[in-house]
Structure formats: structure tokens, C-alpha cells
Amino acid sequence: MKVAILGYGNIGSGVAVVLHDNRELIKKRTGVDVELKYVLDLREFEGDPIREKLVHDIDTIVNDPEVDIVCETMGGVEPAYSFSKAAIQKGKSVCTSNKELVAAKGPELLRLAKENNCNYFFEASVGGGIPIIRTICESLRGEEITSIKGILNGTTNYILTKMEQEGADFDTVLRRAQELGYAEKNPAADVEGHDACRKIAILSSLMTGKTVHFEEIRTEGITQVTGLDFAYAKALGRSIKLLAMSKRTDEGVFAMVAPFMIPAEHPLHGVNDVFNAVYVHGTMLDDSMYYGRGAGKLPTASAVVGDVVQAVLATGRHIDCDWSEESLTLLSGAKIRHRFFVRFTGSEDGDLVKKYGADNVIRIPEDNGGFALVTRELSEQEFAALSKESTNMVSAIRLED
């Protein structure tokens, strides 16, 4: 069987490595020899052995009946969407690492794959090497999942881990992460939470079977988190993580991305550096967690190739995924309820503890000009209303228990 890779960047070149190095293993386990035939990229890669497989025109791939499987590792919605659609309409299975495209067009491409009796697989789009998509779609298909909470972005988790371990501030750690290649020159997609938002939109859709639109998910990044927040977190026996979460409540499904303070006993607490983890609760299963490298060339490529192997085994047969094009209306962000950690300047005037339903005032030596409270459970709306009245409020971080 012949495979094509669309986009020879970090992940795409990793897929070429994994297909090459594990070719015998895949042959032994599937009985099929899977060979890379084409790589689509605009660049020329002079002197690189990949050049002999390089093509610049998607039609060469789409119109070659020898190609059964296409790995789309381009990122972004276009032209990845048009290319994937064209391949699927020719009955070729597509395996992708592209969360932007899956979040934007996943259910349509799934429907087209069904109509064309092939597959659209996207294991690598969430959690890098962590096999979370197939786990939810297949292993847990008989299970009612009630919440998913994840550390879904390696860059921000690396930054927060270093801020915690070294007491460094956000800008310093971001610069180092950029030097090490863990953060991009324009880090907005990661540090503003947009990447995690796409990923939790995908997981929320799989949890509910309907389409959760990422644009509707309340999303905050980590740029406002300070060293002082970590000093307070330590005093509270907590850490700060960028969590992407989705939860069924009696009122509806809520989803959000924001920094949260989580307690030391929580299994997500120990997920550090560029590692990711997804914490899944089901009514029968109870709690479970899936942990691994959430990014990186080879772990992510391994997930793409895992999909290729499944596509090989499912040749001529569509594997159904419970994700319809019908939209799910999320619970209004204003109604989501949490406790909040809140920092203030000045001194407690006696009313704040009562107003926010806090147990006590928290003071740490590092914050000599201020203090903090942990509020009772409040909706976002209630908290926003209360905080408008507090002119000496500095910042707030939600608590997860």
C-alpha cells in the first residue's frame, strides 16, 4: 500500500521517519507492506533524500490510484481542508495531526469519509502521542463520559512548570522556551489558549456526539500568571496549570480553557514540562487518565502512523465515529461555577472575606503589599459583578478540586 504525506514540516518529516523505521514491524503486524510514495510540499529540500518523493501538486497524489492513504500534517484550515476533501472523495483514507482543521471541519470530513467508504482519522490532533481519540471513540463507546479535563498544550505546561520550579517570570521563561524550540516566535496560539481550545472542542464533540464550536468556548491564556501567583499556590498546596475542560451539568455542557489552581493530590498535578494528560470521568468507569508527550516530532508522528495502520486494517470499510454535524449549544460561560483565588492590594477592610464567602485572609511574605482570598463557589457572572465593586483587586485564578 502506498502512502502520501502532505506537508514536510516537523510532524510530516517525523511520519516519514516512523514509516521508514517501523516498516518491517508494520508489515509483520498487518501483513501489508506500507510504503511512502509522495511528499507534498512547496519547498524543494535540495540535497535531502526525500526529494525523490517530492511533488508540488496535490493532483498528482489525488489522481494516483496507487495511493490509499494520505497523512495530512500541514496544519491550518486551508489548503488542508480542500486537499483532505479531494483525497477522501477519491476514496483515500486521511490521517491527520491538524487540530485546526478537525475542530473546524471534522464532522463534515467524517461524513464524506463514510460516504466514500474510507476513513478520516485524527488521533494526532489532540494530545500528540497520547492515544486519547481512539480510546474515547472505541474503548469507551459504551460509557457515558461526564467530564474531560486536560493539560493539552505542551508549550504552556513547560512555561508554567519552569515558572513554578525556578520562580522565574513569564517573559523570561517564554524567551527560553522560544530559544529551545518549545515555543514559536509568535507564541499567541499557545500562550493565549487557542491551541488548547481547538483540542477541547474536539474532545467535547466526541464526549457529546455533537459539534462543539471552538469559537464558543470561553478561553483565557497564561500571560497574566505571575511568580506571585505561584508563591500563593505553593502556600495553598497547589500548582497552576492551563486546563481545558468540558463537563456535563444539569443545566447543560460547559467548556472552558483557563489557568486553574489544582491540588497536590490531583493526578494532573504531577504532569510537568512538555507532557500532556487527559483526565476522563465516566459514570461507570469513574476516573481515568491518559498521559504522554503532547507534542514533538516522533510521538505525534507515531500517532499519525498508528492511524495509518488502522486505515490499512480497515481498507474498504468505514469505521464509524459518533460525531454528528449537529451543533451543541454550550452552557453560557457566565453560568460556569468555580471557586476563585483572588489577589488584592492594600489591607483587608473587613468586608471582603464576607462578601466573597472566603474562609480567611491568605498572606504570604512574598506579597508585602497585598493579600489574597479563596472565594466560595461563584458563577462567572456573580464573580464578575462582585469584582467590579472591588477596586483593589489585582487578579484572579479559578480553583479546580
Added chain:
Amino acid sequence: MKVAILGYGNIGSGVAVVLHDNRELIKKRTGVDVELKYVLDLREFEGDPIREKLVHDIDTIVNDPEVDIVCETMGGVEPAYSFSKAAIQKGKSVCTSNKELVAAKGPELLRLAKENNCNYFFEASVGGGIPIIRTICESLRGEEITSIKGILNGTTNYILTKMEQEGADFDTVLRRAQELGYAEKNPAADVEGHDACRKIAILSSLMTGKTVHFEEIRTEGITQVTGLDFAYAKALGRSIKLLAMSKRTDEGVFAMVAPFMIPAEHPLHGVNDVFNAVYVHGTMLDDSMYYGRGAGKLPTASAVVGDVVQAVLATGRHIDCDWSEESLTLLSGAKIRHRFFVRFTGSEDGDLVKKYGADNVIRIPEDNGGFALVTRELSEQEFAALSKESTNMVSAIRLED
């Protein structure tokens, strides 16, 4: 589609609950109405509504062409083996939680399922609700797995966690675990490591594609672990866990079950109480971990029902599993290499540190009649030879890093 349950004990009755409570969900996600038709058990269950489905003769189930799927939750090799075989030979898929049977006869039943174009699924046989079997067989099928390390027994993990947290001794905690129903009256299968041994035999077989015989796995339980060991572990920044592990080395595959001291930074360190976790390393994937309830009625039943759903979706089609009947010869236990934590009575005579290649003597206030060392890396054989010469040695626990 009609389902039968063999054995109405803890797990079997859980399967009945999950099939009932999630019936609509399963219908929505598979398009198939899955109904429980029979429960096989020797007992009568007077007054229990299950009685109307109760049968005492396996032939009623095996000879009923309406029954497509059989859930085998009996435990033990016989009669579960004969019953499973009879069902498979009639083309019925079997979903099991029975690790004894899977470890003893798994590849044969898989071959029979292939010959009869049905399935033998065993997700619930390892790690309770943790979807580790399908992850290894399907998601990671394109990945070369090089090691699997697991906390695979909930009872022993509960006992070790309480010993650590409360400073209690083994016998006291075991009695409490028995009162709470976490340990059986005859706890040998758990505390001597036999249960974990069956489970790592299954995982090792899936890792290698050949049959690893559980009888060949070097297995030690937790009955020799003391409160003093935990005091030393704490001083070393470690915890003590019963690990079941399997690893590819240049000399071959080794497998063993034993208590290990593991460092605080290791993701398995935080796996407490009755939770289980499986830590998998692959050449491309790097490290990953799968965590959840390793036992318990509903989580384990959820895994059985997850298999039922997959069997429904795969009706008329065998899903291949890379596990042949060919035996794998494990590396001799004597060759397995680790560092060892070793306790001695009396005082260090000056030679022991050098003899065992230790960095220094470890003393803690709790052990006023003795001391401890951490050796250099030694094979089991080397360590056994050295320890024969040390008449003042009390006990040893291996280290995992």
C-alpha cells in the same frame, strides 16, 4: 442483539447493570439494541429480578442462535475455558474479565475466534476499567513497545499506600482491607503477586506478539515489606510499589513482579489506593501512562461492555490481535539487573559499602539497630551471591528509576 453473562458474581452483576443503564446510549452509538438474555450461574438468587434470565446449563446459551455475544466473568481456567471455547466454536464473540484464563489460554482462544469469524476480547482482564489492551493492540500497533511497567493489583496498592500514609504494618492493613472488601479472605493471589503476574504475562505477550508463560515470570509479593522499609524509602525520597514489568533488553525480554522503590518524580509514584496504572515506553512514542480504577464492579464491567460494543460493531468480522501461540523464552531471572536497597543489622564494618558498590551508609532514627545501603547495579545472580556472604543482611528491595 442478545447477550449472555457467564457468572453472576461481582463483575458479572456489574455487566448486567451497565448493559441495562447504558442500553439507550449503546443503541444510539451503535444503532443496535443490545439486550441481556441469559445469566449463567449455579446459584438460584431467590427474589432477585435477575432470576428470570437465570440458567444453569451452558448448552442453553451455546445452542441459542439468538445469542451473539457472551460475557465470561467467572474467573479461573475451568469451566470458563470449556464454556468460552464452546461459545466461540458456535461463532459467538466472547468478552472476558478473566485474567487467569487469558494468561493460560488466550492465544488459543484468539485463534479459534479467528477460525470461527468472531472475536475474543479481554480488555477487562488487565487494569480493570483502564483501556490498556485495545490501546496496545490497536492504537500502538505501529509502535515498537520496549517496556511496560505497571501497578496492576489494586489490593496490594491499597495496602502499600496505607502502610506508607499511616505507618501501619502489613498485617494490620491487610485485616482492614479484608474488612472493607478490598482483599479476599485468602489474600495469597493478590499479596503474593500471582494476580499481577498473570496480568504482566498478558501485556508482555501483546508487547512481543508471542506467548509469555506466567509460570516463568519471577514473582515476589509484598508480605515482606515493613514499616521500616517505608521509613527508609521516605528518607530516600521514594515510595514502595508492587511493580509488574516487562522490558526488551539486548539480551532478550525480561519480566518480573516485585516490590520496587520508585522515586517521587516517577509518574507511577502518585498512583495510590486501589488505582492502577500502566507505564508504556515506545521507541517513537516515548513515555506514556494509562491510569484508572484497576478493579471494582462497575469500572471492570464498563471494560467488558466496551468490548461488547466493539463485538457488536465487528459482527461477522474477526479483529486480529498480534498474539501467537509460539512461546517466548524469557531472559533468565538471574540476569535481570537493578540497584538494590539493602537493610542490615549491626554496624557497618567498613567493607560492605565497597562490596556492594554503595555511595554511602544510610541511617534513619527509626532503625536504631541497623543501617542500609543502595547498591550499584547488579544482576539478581550477582546480588544473590553477595548477599549469601552477608550474614547480617535483613532484607532487600529493588530500585526502579
